[in-house]
Amino acid sequence: MDAKLQELCRQAHEDRIRVGMLDTDTKNRTLELAADALMAHEQEILEANAIDMERGRERNMPQGLLDRLKLDHDRLLGMADGLRQVAKLEDPIGEVMSMRKRPNGLIIGKVRVAIGVVGIIFEARPNVTSDAFGLCFKSGNCAILKGGSDAIHSNIAIVSAMQEALRRMNIPKGALSLIESTDRETTNAFMKMKDYVDLLIPRGGRGLIQSVVNNATIPVIETGTGNCHVYVDQFADQEMAVNIIKNAKTQRIGVCNACESIVVHRAIAKEFLPKLYAALKEYDVEMRGDSYAVECLGPDQPLVKDATEEDWGTEYLDYIMSVKIVDSLDEAIAHINKYNTSHSEAIITKNYDVAQRFLNEIDSACVYVNASTRFSDGNEFGLGAEIGISTQKLHARGPMGLEALTSYKYIIYGNGQVRP
Secondary structure, rough: HHHHHHHHHHHHHHHHHHHHHEEEEHHHHHHHHHHHHHHHHHHHHHHHHHHHHHHHOOOOHHHHHHHHHHHHHHHEEEEEEHHOOOOOOOOOOOOEEEEEEEOOOOEEEEEEEEEEEEEEOOOOOOHHHHHHHHHHHHHHEEEEOOHHHHHHOOOOOHHHHHHHHHHHHOOHHHHEEEEOOOOOOHHHHHOOOOOOOEEEEEEEEEHHHHHHHHHHOOOOOOEOOEEEEEOHHHHHOOOHHHHHHHHHOOOOOOOOOOOOEEEEHHHHHHHHHHHHHHHHHHHEEEEEEEEHHHHHOOOOOOOOEEEEEEHHHHHOOOEEEEEEEOOHHHHHHHHHHOOOOOOOEEEEOOOOOHHHHHHHHHOOOOEOOOOOOOOOOOOOOOOOOOEEEEEOOOOEEEEOOOHHHHEEEEEEEOOOOOOO
């Protein structure tokens, strides 16, 4: 076993109680200093990121992943602002969730507490480094970060800056750790550190997430992959639908809440799809449709292709989307529930009853009416930064903010009671 990894995890485990007991003012001041440190070390961080970007281009990293990897002044400023926003959020630790008195006189309370040590395994997303720390720290947890090799220089620089703030506030060093080794053996060993780590959260592509889910002995919250759908109902405002799909698909292609699949009611397909094609053509979005969708789009159009069965369930992270034609709301719901990844789905419709059925019957973490799936985000939901978007149902679902990184314990006050 990697002795350095074990010591890092042991230190976090040892420090978890002290970190969990930090008062709100100390945590907030530390987060403000961490934000300041990011900007104070902007040059070093951006230079480190430039190395990662160059290596990514040399490896022919897809454009969507390069977009996730890239840092510039505005993105770094956004990371710092994210820490400041978390500092302004209400501290969940110590919240009395309930308090009741039993007939025997026992007073039983339920109090929100930190989980302890949270491990995050993620790919080429350096912004996750500060987001994960901020949320873990504010919720009283120690964070152990394991980024991929694609962003290693960026992650080292970011963590180094934030650790400077921790030292200034005399915070236990186990509060924030980065596993700098990028080999697979270390990652596999980390996934089995159940004696020290309480929760593991993967953020990345399907391969990473499934590897963690299948191999970890630590409890895992499955996040991420987003085969997100927009269903254009026969009662849709077509101009609104075009605008929403254009935003959901093209605003950022390399994110999990981007639209990858559209479903269109047959009654409006012939009128609507040419409008959509015209709007997406300027972005060179390839549209892979079933036979009727191809007929409506125009089989001779250069960006129109025949879809395969695989397309219905694919998260492209690229300028590609699938197009499915349905004859009814029932068929739309069945198709989406079969092929989605339980992330985010939207319906465009002016019919209230249709909208309510869609909300009730779609099995995903976030379900929208007449809005872009790109809003599935902790900041947009008012949670501050997010640790990830959970696509499972235990114990958290959807964008995960502070409360999702807490547990609870029962506290019981007695005056001499014994059980008969």
